[in-house]
Amino acid sequence: MEERDDASARTTARATAPARTAARTTVPSGIPSLDVRDVTVRFAGLTALDAVSFTVRPGTVHALIGPNGAGKSTCFNVLSGVCRPAAGSVRLGEHELTGLPPHRIAGLGVARIFQNLALPPHASVEDCLLLGRHRLTRAGFLAAGLRLPSAAREDRRHRERVREIAAFVGLERQLDKPAGSLPYGQQKLAELARALCMEPRVLLLDEPVAGMTADERRRTAAVVAGVRDSLGISIVLVEHDMGVVMRLADAVTVLDFGRRIADGAPTDVQNDPAVVRAYLGGQAGPEETAS
Secondary structure (H helix, E strand, C coil): CCCHHHHHHHHHHHHHHHHHHHHHHCCCCCCCEEEEEEEEEEECCCEEEEEEEEEEEECCCEEECCCCCCCCHHHHHHHHHCCCCCEEEEEECCECCCCCCCCHHHHEEEEEECCCCCCCCCEEHHHHHHCCCCCHHHCHHHHHHHHCCHHHHHHHHHHHHHHHHHHHHHHCCCCCCCCHHCHHHHHHHHHHHHHHHHCCCCEEEEEECCCCCCCHHHHHHHHHHHHHHCCCCCEEECCCCHHHHHHCEEEEEEEEEEEEHHHEEEEEEEEEEEHHHHHCCCCCCCHHHCC
């Protein structure tokens, strides 16, 4: 982890502090723990997850890491309802998520960012972010089509919140632009902002800095840190950039061939011999796992 990277991230965090303070007026209350217990997933004769357990404490960043094919994406698919496990349980506070369809899980406050971009390229950034307000919209199709006063008031409230969140992630000047015209790093931030527009309690981030330049990675990491520190939202992070993981994560779970091989604080996991073997085949020292 380079000192210059840390200094840049802190500078970016300070630069966005006023926006975060404004957004804090609607901090979610009562963020529950996300408990994953003995989750097993099988595809034909292949066991993709083998009795995996971990707990995401409220308001923390919990990294889920491992070599390619370790089961990280399968675990995310279970958490978001895309995949139903053969055994085990996923609970968000008092709610059992196992077996619920994705829209029900989203309705309970779990939002997911995929690695690949999914923004409508010709829609404005503002309209893309408004898509995240869909689950919070109460006005029906008829009321919106007839432009009834209640629907108009609700639309104004949603657009005001969209502007707050856009400012929080640093996109307030891009709202009128087509989403597809933004640089790659800003499109990824727009994806994050759209998820935040859902007012989630848990945010699943699938490789949020993949494909970014060094400067874009630092800026995005600062925004993710702000989501935790200013909004109190729990974050589950899948990321291959170990520098980002070590800077952001409060806890780390390591998977290898579908099994949990380590779980704990980043520094402890970084020096775990099993983690070193999984990543480096035992050919390098533990300190190199963060490079």
